[in-house]
Amino acid sequence: MENKNLIFDYKNFLNNGKTERECVSQIIKTAEEAGFKNLYNAESLKTGDKVYIQKMNKAVALFTIGSEPIEKGMNILGAHIDSPRLDVKQKPLYEKDFIVYLNTHYYGGIKKYQWVTLPLAVHGVVCKKDGTTVKISIGEDENEPVFCISDILPHLAQEQMKEKASDFISGENLDLILGSTSPEESSDEKSENKDKSSAKNEILKILKDKYNIDEKDFESAELEVVPAGNARDLGLDSSLILAYGQDDRSCAFASFKALLDSSDFTKTACCLCVDKEEIGSVGATGMGSHFFENAVAELIARLPGEYSELKLRRCLAESNMLSSDVNAAYDPMNSNLFDKDNASFLNGGIVFNKYTGSRGKSGASDANPEFIAKLRSLLDGSQIKYQMAELGKVDQGGGGTIAYLAAKYGMNVLDAGVSVLSMHAPWEIIAKKDIEYAYKAYKLFLNLE
Ligand code: MN
Ligand code: MN
Numbered sequence: 001m002e003n004k005n006l007i008f009d010y011k012n013f014l015n016n017g018k019t020e021r022e023c024v025s026q027i028i029k030t031a032e033e034a035g036f037k038n039l040y041n042a043e044s045l046k047t048g049d050k051v052y053i054q055k056m057n058k059a060v061a062l063f064t065i066g067s068e069p070i071e072k073g074m075n076i077l078g079a080h081i082d083s084p085r086l087d088v089k090q091k092p093l094y095e096k097d098f099i100v101y102l103n104t105h106y107y108g109g110i111k112k113y114q115w116v117t118l119p120l121a122v123h124g125v126v127c128k129k130d131g132t133t134v135k136i137s138i139g140e141d142e143n144e145p146v147f148c149i150s151d152i153l154p155h156l157a158q159e160q161m162k163e164k165a166s167d168f169i170s171g172e173n174l175d176l177i178l179g180s181t182s183p184e185e186s187s188d189e190k191s192e193n194k195d196k197s198s199a200k201n202e203i204l205k206i207l208k209d210k211y212n213i214d215e216k217d218f219e220s221a222e223l224e225v226v227p228a229g230n231a232r233d234l235g236l237d238s239s240l241i242l243a244y245g246q247d248d249r250s251c252a253f254a255s256f257k258a259l260l261d262s263s264d265f266t267k268t269a270c271c272l273c274v275d276k277e278e279i280g281s282v283g284a285t286g287m288g289s290h291f292f293e294n295a296v297a298e299l300i301a302r303l304p305g306e307y308s309e310l311k312l313r314r315c316l317a318e319s320n321m322l323s324s325d326v327n328a329a330y331d332p333m334n335s336n337l338f339d340k341d342n343a344s345f346l347n348g349g350i351v352f353n354k355y356t357g358s359r360g361k362s363g364a365s366d367a368n369p370e371f372i373a374k375l376r377s378l379l380d381g382s383q384i385k386y387q388m389a390e391l392g393k394v395d396q397g398g399g400g401t402i403a404y405l406a407a408k409y410g411m412n413v414l415d416a417g418v419s420v421l422s423m424h425a426p427w428e429i430i431a432k433k434d435i436e437y438a439y440k441a442y443k444l445f446l447n448l449e
Contacts, residue, residue: 007432011231013253014243018226019123020058020275023081027060027256034260036062045302053295058275059285061295066265070303071311073318075446076270077255078402080277083245084108084424086174088223093215095200100179104225106171108278109424113168118426119146124223126213134211139228146228147176179203227426239431246428251324251417254435258442269446277402287402317410322445323403327351328391329419342390344419346431349385350441353415358398365403367414384440
């Protein structure tokens with residue numbers, strides 16, 4: 001029964017959170033309903049208090065204050081809420097031979113050829129000069145249009161099919177079809193409107209009428225192109241979920257839910273959801289920023305006793321963290337890419353990844369065996385399955401997470417998350433059971449002494 005509710009909530013989280021902004025706003029809404037308050041509105045904090053702090057609507061940290069002094073450290077679940085996608089450029093609209101396009105620049109590690117001929121939606125914000133923000137979501141409702149990137153028909157693709165997969169379609173050509181017109185309408189010399197961009201003008205008129213956006217307003221917009229449609233059960237047995245953005249919203253959801261559903265902590269419990277992981281954790285909202293450190297400083301400033309930087313440093317250095325991020329699931333169709341003994345499997349439980357990185361562990365955050373032993377003993381007494389894994393075979397590639405940036409403070413960090421098949425594809429695959437294992441493991445972890 002619990003499983004059913006958890007999966008229902010998870011799908012809703014994915015459907016309502018297709019961008020980092022949408023994730024932050026639904027996390028804050030749900031948290032507020034559960035009694036969390038904006039940290040800036042709290043003058044002082046005591047054991048049991050629940051607070052959150054957000055940055056630029058794209059990163060959020062939530063805390064439930066424990067009974068132990070904060071210098072003893074926190075138990076932190078850290079996930080990212082950005083996912084690979086196509087971002088709309090700042091001067092995106094153009095018309096070419098009677099078709100209107102929206103120009104994009106892809107974000108994160110994508111296989112570009114996977115993004116053509118799919119129904120796509122546009123989500124994001126347009127910030128206007130008058131200080132107002134227009135929220136955009138087009139393509140999710142059945143009654144709304146979707147968008148699409150076209151591809152070459154097989155009949156004319158003999159040259160394309162000889163290219164490397166990375167060159168099937170160029171990044172510059174990943175542009176969405178926004179509208180169309182007939183050649184007659186566009187080139188009618190006798191008509192009053194000799195402007196060749198009549199189809200583009202038509203699109204601009206719709207943008208003005210429906211959303212009150214001018215072409216110049218794209219300059220201050222943050223629009224993301226994502227696969228249109230909801231999360232679906234996958235397989236006749238419905239054991240899997242097919243959905244966009246499960247890296248890393250599967251772990252973000254399980255982490256957030258674990259914090260929400262627990263109380264009476266000894267150590268202060270934290271769920272951190274950051275942005276920009278997919279492009280190197282850069283910027284003010286990424287893990288490479290001071291966002292988290294500043295959030296903890298604000299927290300300490302409101303706890304009993306004097307604020308001091310030493311307290312902050314001790315708190316961070318004494319903390320435990322699970323870097324809640326996904327792992328690559330063993331793929332039977334491409335088994336040569338995996339060391340089967342050291343791979344994670346769908347339905348195999350939460351994945352512990354001692355180190356990430358690539359080619360000789362470069363860029364890795366190597367978790368301490370002492371810490372792993374603690375977690376093993378925590379989970380072995382429960383019904384929760386876990387699996388130890390690396391991401392693929394040695395020298396096949398690799399990847400990083402936010403773990404190494406948290407480890408800088410001297411805390412214990414282990415990568416621990418959900419196993420994903422077709423990671424970074426427009427539609428990614430996870431097992432329902434693994435969401436449940438992750439959620440339960442995260443809950444136990446938040447009570448780690
Ligand atoms: Mn990830
Ligand atoms: Mn990723």
